[in-house]
Amino acid sequence: MEKICVAVRVRPPVPTSSDDGEWQTSNERCWRIEDNRISLHSPFDSNPASNNALSFAFDHVFDRSSSNGRIYGLLIKDIITAAARGFNGTVFAYGQTSSGKTYTMNGSEDDPGIIHLAIKDIFKNIQMMTDREFLIRISYMEIYNEEINDLFCPDNQKLRIHENLERGIYVAGLREEIVSNTEQVLNLIKVGEANRHVGQTNANVRSSRSHTIFRMVIESRGNDASCSGKSFTADAVRVSVLNLVDLAGSERIAKTGAEGERLKEGKHINKSLLTLGNVINKLSDGGKQRGHIPYRDSKLTRILQPALGGNAKTSIICTVAPEEVHIEETKVTLKFASRAKCITNCAQVNEILTDAALLKRQKLEIEQLREQLQGHHSEVLEQEIFKLRNEMLKSELEREKLAMELEEERKLHKERDHCTRAQKMKADNLSSCVHSDQGRNSCQGVSTWQSFSEERIDSHSMSHSDSFRTPSSEARANTFVAKRSDYSRLPDSSPLSINFVDATDEDLWLGLNKGCITDLDKLQMTPGLKANSVLSSYISPVLSLQGKLEIGRAAESDHRLKEVYEQRCNALEKECSLLREEKDSLAQALAEETQKRKDIEEDIQRFGLAFARRGGLLKSVHDKFKMKLKNPTIPHAIQVLPPRVLIAK
Numbered sequence: 001m002e003k004i005c006v007a008v009r010v011r012p013p014v015p016t017s018s019d020d021g022e023w024q025t026s027n028e029r030c031w032r033i034e035d036n037r038i039s040l041h042s043p044f045d046s047n048p049a050s051n052n053a054l055s056f057a058f059d060h061v062f063d064r065s066s067s068n069g070r071i072y073g074l075l076i077k078d079i080i081t082a083a084a085r086g087f088n089g090t091v092f093a094y095g096q097t098s099s100g101k102t103y104t105m106n107g108s109e110d111d112p113g114i115i116h117l118a119i120k121d122i123f124k125n126i127q128m129m130t131d132r133e134f135l136i137r138i139s140y141m142e143i144y145n146e147e148i149n150d151l152f153c154p155d156n157q158k159l160r161i162h163e164n165l166e167r168g169i170y171v172a173g174l175r176e177e178i179v180s181n182t183e184q185v186l187n188l189i190k191v192g193e194a195n196r197h198v199g200q201t202n203a204n205v206r207s208s209r210s211h212t213i214f215r216m217v218i219e220s221r222g223n224d225a226s227c228s229g230k231s232f233t234a235d236a237v238r239v240s241v242l243n244l245v246d247l248a249g250s251e252r253i254a255k256t257g258a259e260g261e262r263l264k265e266g267k268h269i270n271k272s273l274l275t276l277g278n279v280i281n282k283l284s285d286g287g288k289q290r291g292h293i294p295y296r297d298s299k300l301t302r303i304l305q306p307a308l309g310g311n312a313k314t315s316i317i318c319t320v321a322p323e324e325v326h327i328e329e330t331k332v333t334l335k336f337a338s339r340a341k342c343i344t345n346c347a348q349v350n351e352i353l354t355d356a357a358l359l360k361r362q363k364l365e366i367e368q369l370r371e372q373l374q375g376h377h378s379e380v381l382e383q384e385i386f387k388l389r390n391e392m393l394k395s396e397l398e399r400e401k402l403a404m405e406l407e408e409e410r411k412l413h414k415e416r417d418h419c420t421r422a423q424k425m426k427a428d429n430l431s432s433c434v435h436s437d438q439g440r441n442s443c444q445g446v447s448t449w450q451s452f453s454e455e456r457i458d459s460h461s462m463s464h465s466d467s468f469r470t471p472s473s474e475a476r477a478n479t480f481v482a483k484r485s486d487y488s489r490l491p492d493s494s495p496l497s498i499n500f501v502d503a504t505d506e507d508l509w510l511g512l513n514k515g516c517i518t519d520l521d522k523l524q525m526t527p528g529l530k531a532n533s534v535l536s537s538y539i540s541p542v543l544s545l546q547g548k549l550e551i552g553r554a555a556e557s558d559h560r561l562k563e564v565y566e567q568r569c570n571a572l573e574k575e576c577s578l579l580r581e582e583k584d585s586l587a588q589a590l591a592e593e594t595q596k597r598k599d600i601e602e603d604i605q606r607f608g609l610a611f612a613r614r615g616g617l618l619k620s621v622h623d624k625f626k627m628k629l630k631n632p633t634i635p636h637a638i639q640v641l642p643p644r645v646l647i648a649k
C-alpha cells in the first residue's frame with residue numbers, strides 16, 4: 001500500500017497589457033511557498049488568523065520558477081521506471097482553467113512537458129533492460145461532453161468502456177499504435193493533439209474543452225537467453241498501463257462568460273470534475289465510512305478507477321493560478337489536493353502467464369507432487385502406515401492376552417462359586433442334622449451324626465478289620481450313635497483309636513461300629529489324640545454352632561471374593577472393549593492414509609493428462625502455423641492475433 005503522490009504547482013502570473021512589474025509582485029504575495037508548504041498570505045487580508053488557517057503541505061510545492069523537467073524528476077520519474085518494470089502508473093494534472101495543466105503535461109519548445117519526458121524515459125528504460133523484450137502500444141483519447149473520442153482516429157467516436165478479467169477496464173474500439181521509439185510517439189501525439197477539442201474562453205485563449213488521456217501499454221517478457229534455466233516466472237508476460245492525463249479545467253461560468261457550445265462544454269467539464277472530487281473525497285475517508293465509490297458516475301472516473309485506490313502508482317499535479325482574483329478557485333484546488341493526499345493505492349507487478357509459462361508451471365507442479373510422493377513425504381507416509389500396523393498388531397495381541405486372562409478368571413470364579421455352594425450345602429445339611437437330633441434326643445443328652453455317618457458307613461466294607469470294633473450297647477440298625485454321659489466337661493482325649501492315621505481309618509472305624517450306640521465317656525481314651533478332632537467338633541452342640549459360624553464366615557468371604565472377581569471381570573471386559581475401539585480407530589486412520597495416498601496419485605495422473613493434452617494442443621497449433629507459413633493460401637481455422645512488433649535490442 002502506498003499513498004498517492006500529490007504536488008502543487010503555482011504558475012507564473014499571466015501579464016496583461018495594463019500590467020506593470022508592481023502588479024505582478026503584489027499578486028504573488030497572495031501565496032507563500034516554503035519548502036513543501038503553501039500558505040495564503042494576502043497583504044489585503046487584515047486578519048492574520050484566517051491566513052494561518054489556510055496552509056497546506058504536500059509532497060512537493062513548485063513555485064513559478066520550477067521547470068517541467070524538475071517536476072518530472074521529483075514526482076514522475078519513479079512512476080515511469082516502475083511502469084517499464086510492470087507496474088501501472090497514472091499522472092494527471094488538475095486545476096482551474098488557465099492554471100497551467102496543459103503547459104505541465106505538454107510543455108513548450110523550451111520546457112518539454114511530462115508526456116514528452118515520460119516517453120523519452122520509457123524508451124531509455126527499456127533499452128537498459130537487456131534481459132527483456134518489449135512491445136509498446138499507445139492510444140490517445142479525449143472525453144468531450146461525456147463522450148469518448150479516439151484522437152488517433154477521428155472517426156472512432158462515442159466509444160464505450162468495458163471491463164473484463166484479462167484486460168481490466170478498457171475502451172473498446174480505441175486504436176492502438178505499436179511504437180518503437182520516442183520520435184514515432186511524439187509525431188503520433190501531434191496528430192492526436194490536432195484532433196483535440198480546444199477553444200477560446202475569457203480565461204484562456206487556448207482552453208482545453210476535453211479531458212485527454214494518453215495511454216501507453218507496455219508488455220515485456222524475458223528474452224530467450226535470459227529465460228533458459230530460470231523459473232517459470234521468466235516466461236510470464238508483464239503488462240503495465242501508463243496513463244498521462246490532462247484534465248480540462250474547472251471554470252466558473254459567471255467568470256468565463258461562456259455561452260452556447262462553451263457553456264455546454266463547461267457544464268460537462270464541471271460535472272465530471274465534481275464526480276472526480278466525490279471519488280477522491282470518498283476514497284480519502286478511508287476505512288469503513290468509505291461506502292460506495294461513485295466511479296461509474298462519469299467516464300473520467302471510470303477510466304481512472306485503477307489509478308484511484310486501485311492497482312497503480314499515481315501522482316497528481318495540482319496547478320494553481322497565483323492571482324488574487326483566483327484565490328477562491330485556488331483554495332478549492334488545494335482542498336482537493338489535500339484530500340487526494342490521503343488516498344492509498346496498492347500497486348503490484350502485472351504478470352500474465354503465456355501458454356508456455358503455464359505449461360512450465362504445471363510441469364513444475366507435477367514434479368513437486370511427484371517429489372512429495374516419492375521423496376520425503378512418501379517415506380513419512382510409509383512410516384506412518386507401518387507404525388499404525390505395528391500398533392494394531394500390538395493391540396491385537398494385548399486383546400488376546402486379556403481375553404485369555406478373562407477366561408481364566410471366569411473359570412476360577414466358577415470353581416470358587418461351585419466350592420462355595422458345596423460348602424454352603426454342607427453347612428445347611430449339618431445344621432439341619434444338628435437341629436433334628438437335638439429335638440429327638442434332648443432328654444437323653446445324645447447327639448447323633450446320622451446322615452453324615454450313614455453316608456460314610458454305607459460306602460465302606462464291613463469285612464475290613466474287626467480290631468477297630470467298639471463294644472456297643474442299644475445299637476440301632478445302620479446307625480452309629482455316639483453319646484456322652486457327661487456333657488458338662490469336654491473330654492481331654494479323643495475317643496478315637498490312635499491307630500487312625502487318616503480319614504480312611506476313621507471311616508473304617510465308623511463303618512465297623514455301625515448300629516452301635518456308644519457312650520464316648522466310657523470309651524477308653526487314646527491319650528495322644530486331642531479332643532479337637534473332626535468328630536468332637538460335630539458331636540458337641542456348642543462346637544457344632546462354632547463350626548457353623550466358621551462355615552458361614554467362609555461362605556461370606558467367598559461371596560466377597562466372588563464380588564471382587566466379578567468386578568475384575570467387568571474391568572477386563574471394559575479394557576477389552578476399549579482395545580477393540582482403539583483397534584477400530586487405528587484401522588480407520590490406516591484407511592484414511594491409504595486414501596490420501598490414492599488422492600495424490602490421482603492428482604498426479606490428472607496433472608499428467610492435462611499436461612499431455614496442452615502439449616498436444618500447442619503442437620497442433622504450432623503445426624498449423626507451420627503449414628500456413630509454408631503455404632499461405634491454405635485457409636485455416638485458427639484466429640491469428642494482430643501482428644506485434646517486438647523492439648529489437
Ligand SMILES: Nc1ncnc2c1ncn2[C@@H]1O[C@H](COP(=O)(O)OP(=O)(O)OP(=O)(O)O)[C@@H](O)[C@H]1O
Nearest residue numbers: 011012097098099100101102103204207208248249
Ligand atoms: N509554468 C508556466 N510557465 C510559463 N507559462 C505558463 C506556465 N503555466 C501556464 N503557463 C501559461 O499559462 C497559460 C494557460 O496555461 P494552460 O493552457 O496550460 O492552462 P490549463 O490549465 O491547461 O487551462 P485549461 O484548463 O483552460 O485548458 C498558457 O499560456 C501557458 O503557456
